[in-house]
Amino acid sequence: MINFETTEMVKQIKDMLHGMTKDIMRPIARYYDEHEHVRPKELDAFGPIMQAGMGGGRKKGKKEKKGITQTEDRIGTAAISVAGAEELAWGDVGLMLAMPGSGLGNAAIDAVATDEQYERFGKKYSAMAITEPGCGSDASAVTTTAVLDGDEYVLNGEKIFVTDGDRCDAVVVWATLDKTKGRAAIKSFVVEKGTPGFRVEKLEKKCGIRASDTATLVFEDCRIPKDNLLGDPEIRPEGGFKGVMKTFDNTRPLVAAMALGCARAAFEFTRDALEKEGIEVRYDRGMSKQSAIEKDLIWMDANLEVMRLLIERAVWMADNGRSNNLEASMSKAKAGKYGNLIVQKCVELLGPIGYSQKYLVEKWMRDNKVNDIYEGTQQIQMLVIARRILGYGRDMLS
Ligand SMILES: Cc1cc2nc3c(=O)[nH]c(=O)nc-3n(C[C@H](O)[C@H](O)[C@H](O)COP(=O)(O)OP(=O)(O)OC[C@H]3O[C@@H](n4cnc5c(N)ncnc54)[C@H](O)[C@@H]3O)c2cc1C
Structure with missing residues (x-):
C-alpha cells in the first residue's frame, strides 16, 4: 500500500532547505539571472548537502534488496531527492541547477551504476549528455561513438545543451558501441573533467535558468577506462x-x-x-x-x-x-x-x-x-x- 505520509525526516530536510533557499538563493536570484555565466560562489556551501541528499546517498546492494515491506522502505533516495528538489526549486531553479555537488548525471549513476562504479563516481558532480546536434527527443539516434581499444573506450562526438556541462566534475555521456546495431548498442559512459580529448566548446545564452551553465561538449579521440561504461557492456538486442x-x-x-x-x-x-x-x-x-x-x-x-x-x-x-x-x-x-x-x-x-x-x-x-x-x-x-x-x-x- 502506498504511504503518502510525509515522514519527520523528509519534513526536517524540507524545512532546513526551505530556510536556506529563502535566505541564500532568493536574495541573489535576480543578480545571477542578469549575470549569466558568472559562477554563483554563494552556493559553494551547498555542495556537501547536495552530495549527501540528492543522488549521493544510494544504499549498497539496493538492487538486490528483497522482501522489505513497502511502508518500512518508503523513504529512500528517490523520495528524499524529490523533496529536496522541490524546495530548492522553490528558491530558484537556475541556482538549484548551479549548485555544485549533484547534477542530472548523478541520478543516472544512481540508476545504472554497479556498486563498485557507484563508489567511484557517486560523489562526483556529474552532468548528463545525451542531446546532439541531430538527436534530441529520439535518444536512440545518438551518433557519438565509443570504440573499445584494449582496456579503454575511445569516444568521438559532440553533445549540446548539457546542463552543468562546464562546472561539473564528470559527464555521463551516451554513445553507441556500434551504429549498425541500433538502440541496443547505446551505453552510458562516465568521462571525468580533464580527460584528454574532452573539451567544453561553448556556453549557451538562454531565456531562463540563466544561473545554470548549459554547454556544448566535444569528444575527440577521448580515451576512458573501459570500466567507466555504466552497467552491462554487452550489446543485447532484447532490452539492451x-x-x-x-x-x-x-x-x-x-x-x-x-x-x-x-x-x-x-x-x-x-x-x-x-x-x-x-x-x-x-x-x-x-x-x-x-x-x-x-x-x-x-x-x-x-x-x-x-x-x-x-x-x-x-x-x-x-x-x-x-x-x-x-x-x-x-x-x-x-x-x-x-x-x-x-x-x-x-x-x-x-x-x-x-x-x-x-x-x-x-x-x-x-x-x-x-x-x-x-x-x-x-x-x-x-x-x-x-x-x-x-x-x-x-x-x-x-
Ligand atoms: C536549458 C536546457 C538544458 C538542457 N539540458 C540537457 C542536459 O543536461 N542533457 C541533455 O542531454 N540534454 C539537455 N537538453 C536538451 C533537451 O533534452 C532537448 O532539447 C529535448 O530533449 C528536445 O530535443 P530537441 O531539442 O532536439 O528537440 P526535437 O526532438 O527536435 O523536438 C522539437 C519539438 O518537436 C516535438 N517532437 C519531437 N518528436 C516528436 C514526436 N515523435 N511526436 C510529437 N512531437 C514530437 C518535441 O516535443 C519538441 O516540441 C537541454 C535543453 C535545454 C533547453
Missing part, C-alpha cells in the same frame, strides 16, 4: 536500450519536482499578494459563490497537489524496487505542463507586478519552461504514457 533508459525513471520525477517547486513559489507569492489586497480564497463556499480569482487560485492549488501526488507515487515505486517508467512520465507530463500553466496564470492575475522585473514571478515563468523540455518534452512524455497504457511498441506509435 532499457538499461540506459532507466536513467529517465529517476530523473523525470526529479524534474517534475523542480516544476512543482517553481510553480508553488509563484502560487504562494500570488496568493499572498492578493491577500494583502483583501482577496482570500473561501474554500468553504460553493463554486457559484466564489469569485473568478478564487476559482483560479483553487485550480492552481488543486493542480499543485495532483503534481505532488504523481511525483510521490513515482518515487515511492522507485524506492520500493518497482518499475515506474509509466508513472515517472506521468509525473513529468503533468508537472511540466501545469507548472508552466500555473506560473503563467500567476503573471496574469498579478498584472504589472507579475510582469515587472521588480519581482521574481516573470523570471519563474521563464525558468519553469525548461522543466517541460529537458529529460523528454511534454510531447514525448505523452507518447511514452500512451505506449505504456495501450501496450504499443515504438513501431506502432511514434
Whole structure:
C-alpha cells in the first residue's frame, strides 16, 4: 500500500532547505539571472548537502534488496531527492541547477551504476549528455561513438545543451558501441573533467535558468577506462536500450519536482499578494459563490497537489524496487505542463507586478519552461504514457 505520509525526516530536510533557499538563493536570484555565466560562489556551501541528499546517498546492494515491506522502505533516495528538489526549486531553479555537488548525471549513476562504479563516481558532480546536434527527443539516434581499444573506450562526438556541462566534475555521456546495431548498442559512459580529448566548446545564452551553465561538449579521440561504461557492456538486442533508459525513471520525477517547486513559489507569492489586497480564497463556499480569482487560485492549488501526488507515487515505486517508467512520465507530463500553466496564470492575475522585473514571478515563468523540455518534452512524455497504457511498441506509435 502506498504511504503518502510525509515522514519527520523528509519534513526536517524540507524545512532546513526551505530556510536556506529563502535566505541564500532568493536574495541573489535576480543578480545571477542578469549575470549569466558568472559562477554563483554563494552556493559553494551547498555542495556537501547536495552530495549527501540528492543522488549521493544510494544504499549498497539496493538492487538486490528483497522482501522489505513497502511502508518500512518508503523513504529512500528517490523520495528524499524529490523533496529536496522541490524546495530548492522553490528558491530558484537556475541556482538549484548551479549548485555544485549533484547534477542530472548523478541520478543516472544512481540508476545504472554497479556498486563498485557507484563508489567511484557517486560523489562526483556529474552532468548528463545525451542531446546532439541531430538527436534530441529520439535518444536512440545518438551518433557519438565509443570504440573499445584494449582496456579503454575511445569516444568521438559532440553533445549540446548539457546542463552543468562546464562546472561539473564528470559527464555521463551516451554513445553507441556500434551504429549498425541500433538502440541496443547505446551505453552510458562516465568521462571525468580533464580527460584528454574532452573539451567544453561553448556556453549557451538562454531565456531562463540563466544561473545554470548549459554547454556544448566535444569528444575527440577521448580515451576512458573501459570500466567507466555504466552497467552491462554487452550489446543485447532484447532490452539492451532499457538499461540506459532507466536513467529517465529517476530523473523525470526529479524534474517534475523542480516544476512543482517553481510553480508553488509563484502560487504562494500570488496568493499572498492578493491577500494583502483583501482577496482570500473561501474554500468553504460553493463554486457559484466564489469569485473568478478564487476559482483560479483553487485550480492552481488543486493542480499543485495532483503534481505532488504523481511525483510521490513515482518515487515511492522507485524506492520500493518497482518499475515506474509509466508513472515517472506521468509525473513529468503533468508537472511540466501545469507548472508552466500555473506560473503563467500567476503573471496574469498579478498584472504589472507579475510582469515587472521588480519581482521574481516573470523570471519563474521563464525558468519553469525548461522543466517541460529537458529529460523528454511534454510531447514525448505523452507518447511514452500512451505506449505504456495501450501496450504499443515504438513501431506502432511514434
Ligand atoms: C536549458 C536546457 C538544458 C538542457 N539540458 C540537457 C542536459 O543536461 N542533457 C541533455 O542531454 N540534454 C539537455 N537538453 C536538451 C533537451 O533534452 C532537448 O532539447 C529535448 O530533449 C528536445 O530535443 P530537441 O531539442 O532536439 O528537440 P526535437 O526532438 O527536435 O523536438 C522539437 C519539438 O518537436 C516535438 N517532437 C519531437 N518528436 C516528436 C514526436 N515523435 N511526436 C510529437 N512531437 C514530437 C518535441 O516535443 C519538441 O516540441 C537541454 C535543453 C535545454 C533547453
